[in-house]
Amino acid sequence: MKKWKTYAAGLLILGAAVGLAGCGSSEGGSQPAASAAGGKTPVKVVVSATEPPLSWQDENGKIQGYEYDVLQAVNQNLKSYTMEIQAVPPATEDVMMESGDAKAATEGYYVNKKRQEMYLIPENPIGASALVIYMPKDKAGSYKNLTDVANAKLKMVPNRPNGGAFRILTDWNEKNNKILGDMVPVQDGLTPAEKVNSLLTGQYDYLIYPNNVGMEALAQKDNFEVVALPEAIQVNKTVILVNKNEKKLAEEIDAALKKLKEDGTLSKISEKWYHADLFKLLDK
Missing domain, CATH: 3.40.190.10 (Periplasmic binding protein-like II)
Known part of the structure; x- marks a missing residue:
């Protein structure tokens, strides 16, 4: 990893x-x-x-x-x-x-x-960029990687169906006995800010996004702190x-x-x- x-x-x-x-x-x-x-x-x-x-x-x-x-x-x-x-x-x-x-x-x-x-x-x-898992800081301490959050049955923010993250997650899920469920959740039209806000409200537990978009900074605008888990899912050009x-x-x-x-x-x-x-x- x-x-x-x-x-x-x-x-x-x-x-x-x-x-x-x-x-x-x-x-x-x-x-x-x-x-x-x-x-x-x-x-x-x-x-x-x-x-x-x-x-x-x-x-x-x-x-x-x-x-x-x-x-x-x-x-x-x-x-x-x-x-x-x-x-x-x-x-x-x-x-x-x-x-x-x-x-x-x-x-x-x-x-x-x-x-x-x-x-x-x-x-x-x-x-x-590295594809990483973001969680609220006060909830992230028990998890290191995607396997951890999947085994804990935490709720993932939906991904864009045409996005690269969705395809990487779908392949990962197939190789890991579909521990994310039968299908990786998808929803089109969600902005990065809306995804971060869904963690703040508790609607979802974690989101997956490339680390070259400032998720931490978006959260700070709402006086909210998110962190990336230690292990990236994948590094990509x-x-x-x-x-x-x-x-x-x-x-x-x-x-x-x-x-x-x-x-x-x-x-x-x-x-x-x-x-x-x-x-x-x-x-x-």
Whole structure:
């Protein structure tokens, strides 16, 4: 089991980071990362509007966050395209990608079989995260991992049916005699804040979410403290999804990500938002 403790402390101070501006300065639901000058083809790219510090849109319409900053850097290295970045709810991202309305998307996506069948996935990752279990601090002391909470018959916050966490949990459940029940609970449309609030009200006992979204900071806004259990369920690289018909775009994004990883840009952006280089998770 891979550990991720080194990176958890940085998330505790993300309440302040949420108020900081990202690289962009324009307002509204869509933010072109650059003009379409020089014959470049504009492409619509969508990010999550609700998941700080991964990406989100503030009350003034400004998009910011880790993945937004990475896309800005990628855009500067594209030869044939210019990204028009739009922030929407995660479920809307799914619809826009499936319909072909958006040509690429980020939302802390993991690689799984369904996504490999539906999209092109650049080899070089946009980031990394650990899938962890969050519980109220005053109830977490007796548990270390998913097996512990499953055996205790605790209630899990439902997961998004199209999300990577749901697929990882479904596979885990099959390999562990379905101790989570016949089916991992699902519900579309729940925001991270709503999931945290369901722990505060006692509706559910624990939630499972990537550690690159500031769950601790969201809880602190309600004077509530959640902690992640010591053992991560899985450590994953996070990727950009690209429309199946956009092979050249996928290749240029992949080349840009490779360059940004090698020159240290991705690590610097990670340090900015997480106070740690999350790529080191992949080295363990």
